[in-house]
Amino acid sequence: MITLTNNGVIFGNTNAIRNHNSGGKITSANNYGILAGDTAVDGLKVTNYGIYITGNFGTVTAGIGGSQTVKFGNSERGMTIKNAVITGGSGTGTSTESFELSGNPTEFDNSILNGKNETLKITGTEGEVKGSVINAYGTAVVFGEVDKKLTLSGTIVNGGVDETNKITVSGSSGGDTLILQSGEVGYVGGSTGTQNTVINGNIAMEGGADTVTVDTGAIINGNVDMGAGADALTVGKGAAITGKINMAAGDDILTITSEGIVNGDIDMGTGADTLTIEAGSIINGILDGGADNDILNFNSAVTRAVADGGMNILHNLSGFENINVNSNVTLFEKTVKDDGSVGDLTVTDAENITIGANGILTLRIDSSKVDSSSGTDKIIGHALYENNGTITSTGGKLLLALNGAGNESIISFGTTQLDESLVTGSKGNFDTTSKLHTIESLDGINEVKVVVRWSIPEIFKYKQLNKIYHGILSVDELGNFNVDDDEKLLTFLSYLNDIYAGNPYSYSGELSRKSVGMFRDIVTDNQFKANTGKWMIYGGLTHVDGGTKDTYYGKGYYTYDIGSSDMDADTKITGAYMLGEYGISDTLTSGVVIGGNKLKSDLSNGSKVDGSALYLGGYAKKYIGNLKVIAGAGFQYGDYDADRLTVNKVASDSVETVMKYSDNYNDTTYDIYLNGRYSHQVGDNLFLEPYATLSYTYIDQDGANEGSKVLAIETDSKSFDYTVGKVGVDLKKVIPHEKGKSTLSAGISYTKILDGADEEHITGRFKGGSNFDILVAHKNEHSIGLNAKYALELENGVLFDVKGTYSVERDSHNQSGKNRTKGEWIVGAGLGYKF
Structure with missing residues (x-):
């Protein structure tokens, strides 16, 4: 069973604590604070050190009080429980007297103070309460x-339950000073720790020139109303106010320092106010300067802190006639309204927006919001459009985050005037965040035009990627990309590289080459x-499982050494064939081969x-002593379905991040070959057979x-030709038996591409755009194969064989990259019959 510890205020309409039908796990409680309800408890045993407030009239009943050991989480502290004197002195009543903090500096330290209303009254000039809990129903x-x-250090204040005012801390009609700060507290056993000051409820400072400092680690779980007067409120590092701030009337100063948090609206009220927001602070609410001439200073990095220490303005901003930007500030284009719906974010009443020497004001654009009333489409979707x-x-x-605004887009600033101090272009102080776009001023009007950057050094280094970039420019689709920093530029280069080096249309030719090679073998x-x-009829199944890993360098081919990019291809070919061979004479046969393959390459970028x-082929075999010579030719028709997957990790808000493009296309392959194999007996039924x-x-x-999809590609037709030489040697053992013979063989082979291994390119383009190259990776010229085979030939004409090859290739380098295989398995089995 569980014992509940209450150090604060628990309120319930019927009961503060109830164990319903005695079936709960909490069966007892220690109350060091306040339990309030019609009746305090029901169904459990409570030891009351604090006070009960019960009944319709709020009758107060005091508990034991005194020095007690009190649990705080998993720790214990020695505390003094002080219950306010019940008015009237009879031991029960409906009100309590206040504890007065007047002279004794430690009178209320390490205490739990309980009262019905105005538990602690500040009457001394200056006082501090350390490591305590102050509870009240009001x-x-x-x-x-x-x-x-008053300074509260490591002290928790609970109140505001009373529906009449809901105020936990109340000021006077004059100038009050309230400091909230963390403090050190001691625990049973001698250890110490830091306790934040927490105000659970609202603060109302009333009239006068008040000063409130919410210092490091302090938390106000409620609203702050500074009241009339020239007030000053400071939210320190790591401090938080979870509710709204109302500075009310007077020339007020509100400062939110680095890492300060305000999770509510800020209303500066009437008077000439100054709001200063420093680096890394967080404000989740509307900023309203109120009436009169107000100043808003961004002095170093709102709203949700971003990685570079900047500030994001995610709520409406109004009533600040002067805004000074001395840090990185981003004005978003959308905000979430009180009803949860999304609306346009607006800045209004800002007569002067000044961007200081250390300031960057980024204005996010909603490119979908367009005004066509003048006959020309003009983008008006941004926070400053309606500001005067x-x-x-x-x-x-001043930087524009384009979010889909592309080449030749016109952005209007409406009633916001652009001062002559703003100079457009990549060398000016008025530009875009995009690495791919800049802007030009339109003479005499309050508008700018978006234009592309035709030469980008980071892309220009890569000759082939630069062609693809200019291909995007040629179809005016650069607005699909939001590239506003160096990291995103590298991601954009990866997107271009996938088009160049990870394009499925460049892999089908290699599938066709391998397929026709299988039938040749x-x-x-x-x-x-x-x-x-x-006639001899023979058929079987074949399978290839392999692939490549191609690495492309920046060095050499691209002139600059700036790293490398890998592209993996997982290749599988599965097929079947039928061979028919006719014996023309003892030394001459001829045959035909018919077969089909399923072919597939999966690329590491998601394309396939x-x-x-x-396949249809024919051949002739000539036997000359121990030499067998084969000459053959084949024709293959390939039908391919390609899926090109593009992942645009720097996509503008208005476009899809993942796009899949598909097409069906064909190829035809012609193959001729000449093979010779010599069989030399080296032992009893043991033969050494070199071949080429x-x-x-x-x-x-x-x-x-x-x-017709956006940035869809079309390619030209392309031809490839290869001359390949292969030599090898097998060691073959013939095992005669009663009804036929078996043959076991094992060997090694070496294959070299004599011509055609060099890098090739397929010409491609975006629909209606300029040409660029698509890489067909260079081939590994050299490969070694380890071969094993078992064959069975019976006297009744039945034939069977099974074979396997494991092929490895030496890494192949050229100026622009390296190509290596992952190791390739080729297996097959066949069954036939001799008539």
Whole structure:
């Protein structure tokens, strides 16, 4: 069972604490504070050290009080429980007298003070309460006389339950000083710790020139009303006010220092007020300067602190005639209204907005909000459009965050005037946050035009990526990208690189080359022979599982050494074939091969190409002693479906982040080859068989067309040709048995691309735009294969074999990159019959 500890105020209409039908886990309680309700408790045992306030009239009943050991979380403190004297002296009543803080500086330290209303009254000139809890049903702390000073250090104040005022701390009619700060408290056992001062309820300072300092770590869980008079309120580092601030009448000064937090609206009220907001502070509410001539200073970095120490203004700002920007400030284009809906963020009444030498004012643009009344589309979606005032720079910058506003877009500033001190362009103080756009002033009018930056040094370093960038410019789609810092520029370069080096249209040709090579190897590796005047029919399944990892450098090809980019391709080819061979004579056979493959490459950037290939080929075998010579040719038709996935991690707000483009296209492949194999007996049914193959492959790939989506690509047709040489040697063991023979062989092979391994390019373009290149990665010229095979030939004509190859390639380098395979497995099995 659980014992509840109450050090504050618990209020309930019927009961403060109730164990319903005695079925709860809390069966007992220690009350050091206030329990208030029609009856204080129901269904559990309570030891009362504090006070009960019960019944319709709020009858006060005092508990034991005195020095007690009180739990605070998992720790314990030695505290003195002081219950206010009940008015009338009878022990019960409906009101209590106040404790007065007048002279003794430690009288109320490390205490829990309980009273019905105005528990602690400040009557001395200056007083401090340390490490205590002050509880009240009504107002807990009240300045009883004018011009007094109170410091609360590590003290918790609870009050404002009374529906008549809901005030926890109340000032006097004169100038009061209230300081809230953290303090050190001691625990049972001798340890110490820091306790923040917490005000649970509202503060109303009433009239007079009041000063309130909410210092480090202090928290006000309520509203602050400074009342009439020339007041000063400071929210210190790490301090927080969870409610609204009303500075009311008078020439007030409100300062929110670095890391100070205000989670409510700020109303400066009437009078010539000054609001200063410093670096890293957080304000989640409307800023209203109120009447008269007010000043708003941004003196270093609102609203939700961003990574670079700047300030984000996410709520309406009004009533400040003078705004001084001396830090990084961003005016957002949208705000969340009181009903939860999204509306336009507005700045009004700002007659003079001055951007100082250390200031950057970033104005976010809503490019979807357009005015066409003049006959020309003009973007009016920003916070300053309806403000009547002037923006001036005295050394700082005004930047526009375009959010989808593209080339030639016109942005109107409405009734906000742009001072001559603002100079547009990349070398001026009035520009965009975009690395891809700048602006130009339109003479004589309060508007600017967005234009692209045609030459960007970071992109210009990359010759091929620069072509793609200019391809985007040529179709006027740069507004799809929001590139406003160096990190986003690198991300944009990655987007361009995926188009250049991770394009699925550049991988289908390699699939076709491998596919036709599989059918070639089926013929050259087949050791069965048709009898003279007879047919041999043979069929089987094949599978390739491999891939590549291509690395592209900035060095050499791109002139500058600025890093590298990897692109992985996972390749799989699965197929079936049928071979028919006829024995023309003892030394000559011929045959045909029909087959089909399913082909697939998955790229590491999410793109992929799937296809199917149909193969038809013919060959002839000539046996000359121990030498077998094969000559053959094949034709393959490939049909491909490509999905190009683009992830625009720097997308403008108005465009999709992920886009998928698709197309179906074809290619045709022609292959001719010559193979020779010599069989030399080196032992009993043991043979050493060197062999060599020379092949020429030509691939004609159709162009692709991705349709009409934004930044869809079309490509030209492209042809590839390869001359490949392969040499190898097998060690073969023939095992005769009663009804036929088995053959085991193992060997090694070396393959070299004699011509066609160099880097190629497919010409592509965005629809209607300028041409750019799409990389077809250079091939690894050298590869080594480890081969194993088992074959069975029975006297009744049944044929069977199973084989496997593991191929590894040496890393291949050229000027712009490196290519290496992940290791490739090729397996197959076949079954046939000799007639």
